[in-house]
Amino acid sequence: MDKIRIVGGHQLNGSLPISGAKNAALPLMIASLLTDETLTLENVPRLRDVAQLTHILSNHGVDYSVNGKRVGEDAMTGQTVHLNASTIVDTTAPYELVSTMRASFWVIGPLLARMGQARVSLPGGCAIGTRPVDFFIDGLRALGADIEIEGGYVNARADKGLIGNRVAFPKVSVGATHVVMMAAALARGETVIENAAREPEIADLAECLIGMGAKIEGAGTETIHIQGVDRLTGHTHRVVPDRIETGTYAMAVAMTGGDVMLEGARADLLESALETLRGTGAEITATNSGIRVKRNGSGIAPVDVRTEPFPGFPTDLQAQFMALMTRAKGTSRITETIFENRFMHVQELARLGADIHLDGQVATVTGVETLNGAPVMATDLRASVSLVIAGLAAQGETTVNRVYHLDRGFERLEEKLRRCGAEIERIAAS
Numbered sequence: 001m002d003k004i005r006i007v008g009g010h011q012l013n014g015s016l017p018i019s020g021a022k023n024a025a026l027p028l029m030i031a032s033l034l035t036d037e038t039l040t041l042e043n044v045p046r047l048r049d050v051a052q053l054t055h056i057l058s059n060h061g062v063d064y065s066v067n068g069k070r071v072g073e074d075a076m077t078g079q080t081v082h083l084n085a086s087t088i089v090d091t092t093a094p095y096e097l098v099s100t101m102r103a104s105f106w107v108i109g110p111l112l113a114r115m116g117q118a119r120v121s122l123p124g125g126c127a128i129g130t131r132p133v134d135f136f137i138d139g140l141r142a143l144g145a146d147i148e149i150e151g152g153y154v155n156a157r158a159d160k161g162l163i164g165n166r167v168a169f170p171k172v173s174v175g176a177t178h179v180v181m182m183a184a185a186l187a188r189g190e191t192v193i194e195n196a197a198r199e200p201e202i203a204d205l206a207e208c209l210i211g212m213g214a215k216i217e218g219a220g221t222e223t224i225h226i227q228g229v230d231r232l233t234g235h236t237h238r239v240v241p242d243r244i245e246t247g248t249y250a251m252a253v254a255m256t257g258g259d260v261m262l263e264g265a266r267a268d269l270l271e272s273a274l275e276t277l278r279g280t281g282a283e284i285t286a287t288n289s290g291i292r293v294k295r296n297g298s299g300i301a302p303v304d305v306r307t308e309p310f311p312g313f314p315t316d317l318q319a320q321f322m323a324l325m326t327r328a329k330g331t332s333r334i335t336e337t338i339f340e341n342r343f344m345h346v347q348e349l350a351r352l353g354a355d356i357h358l359d360g361q362v363a364t365v366t367g368v369e370t371l372n373g374a375p376v377m378a379t380d381l382r383a384s385v386s387l388v389i390a391g392l393a394a395q396g397e398t399t400v401n402r403v404y405h406l407d408r409g410f411e412r413l414e415e416k417l418r419r420c421g422a423e424i425e426r427i428a429a430s
């Protein structure tokens with residue numbers, strides 16, 4: 001497997017482009033299953049998860065092309081994708097395809113709404129907690145689906161179609177909100193989702209669904225009203241910029257020092273993280289073309305952080321922020337409230353010399369003067385990139401193994417960072 005080699009100690013300066021959001025592109029691509037007309041998505045990032053989802057959608061019969069050209073299985077060479085699900089040939093999403101990526105489970109909503117049946121393997125994804133699917137099942141049952149779980153598969157049927165209802169989630173769930181919203185778009189009557197996720201990717205999906213003819217109000221707030229329609233149509237939609245990629249590079253600049261323009265980034269998508277970064281001493285300026293992040297010679301101030309559903313500090317930036325705090329001038333407390341097992345980076349950051357004490361869901365990070373390069377490995381996407389951030393500031397050489405995870409969610413990471421002066425390269429597996 002490829003590795004990333006970093007020689008730390010270089011400031012980041014210049015500009016780098018922010019890609020379309022992985023976590024918006026995935027549900028948007030899945031929404032193509034709701035219509036027999038073509039859904040065109042612009043600004044889709046070239047990522048392993050996106051490529052994997054094309055396999056899953058192809059298996060259901062979705063015709064997929066990039067920039068107008070039919071592409072081979074592994075080619076993600078363009079940014080505008082056309083998805084056409086005029087004929088759904090299979091309503092089963094098999095284990096082999098679903099087990100590597102959590103979001104692939106979400107096909108259950110559109111398949112059930114349009115075809116009246118779906119058989120979907122229980123999902124995989126980042127190993128950051130147990131990640132059950134009970135909210136999905138309860139939500140779809142509320143819309144009238146018969147669901148049973150057997151042999152690792154969720155078998156769902158709605159022979160007479162789905163019927164709108166009230167769905168109140170016991171806890172905020174991004175995925176369950178996406179799925180119930182997509183299913184309800186083609187249900188009969190009105191659905192009201194209460195305690196809905198407010199993440200920007202929900203509003204982005206809703207905007208696209210509305211463009212396809214759905215009747216949705218309140219996406220982006222905690223109550224979403226959906227009036228079901230008989231059919232949805234084709235549409236062209238541009239994927240929202242990736243707020244997690246934005247926050248990641250902002251933290252990298254805060255870590256190394258320097259001055260970088262994050263082109264195309266939108267500050268309104270990550271206010272809480274940017275405010276936290278300001279607290280550490282970074283200068284953040286939102287402009288029409290992006291977000292400028294700057295830190296000069298001043299040290300990094302410690303800031304306590306608690307992950308929360310949007311608009312709070314995102315769990316997907318927790319690992320990166322912890323990497324930054326390893327060099328703060330003082331002690332910070334980082335509390336993870338979303339996933340019960342999202343601290344796998346702690347042990348790896350310690351290899352670089354970080355001083356972190358874990359107590360349940362709270363990590364206490366005492367900043368050290370220097371980190372020292374070392375071989376490291378992470379078992380999930382954001383943990384992997386936290387090691388890249390630490391490596392950029394560490395003395396000497398850091399090798400990040402299992403780059404597979406980074407490729408799931410960061411488009412051209414080495415290229416973007418190299419453009420800003422980082423000494424970073426990919427070492428291809430021999």
Ligand SMILES: CC(=O)N[C@H]1[C@@H](OP(=O)(O)OP(=O)(O)OC[C@H]2O[C@@H](n3ccc(=O)[nH]c3=O)[C@H](O)[C@@H]2O)O[C@H](CO)[C@@H](O)[C@@H]1O
Binds near residue numbers: 022131175197316
């Ligand atoms: C592809 C994608 O967009 N992934 C994001 C999505 O994941 P994902 O949609 O999987 O995360 P959820 O918002 O559903 O998870 C939030 C919490 O709810 C729990 N839960 C969820 C569903 C359920 O049926 N039962 C249940 O108990 C989860 O275990 C977790 O503790 O939101 C997470 C939280 O912002 C992010 O970290 C992920 O990057």
Ligand SMILES: C=C(OP(=O)(O)O)C(=O)O
Binds near residue numbers: 103382
């Ligand atoms: C946890 C993540 O992804 P997934 O939900 O696909 O595992 C992530 O994007 O950080």
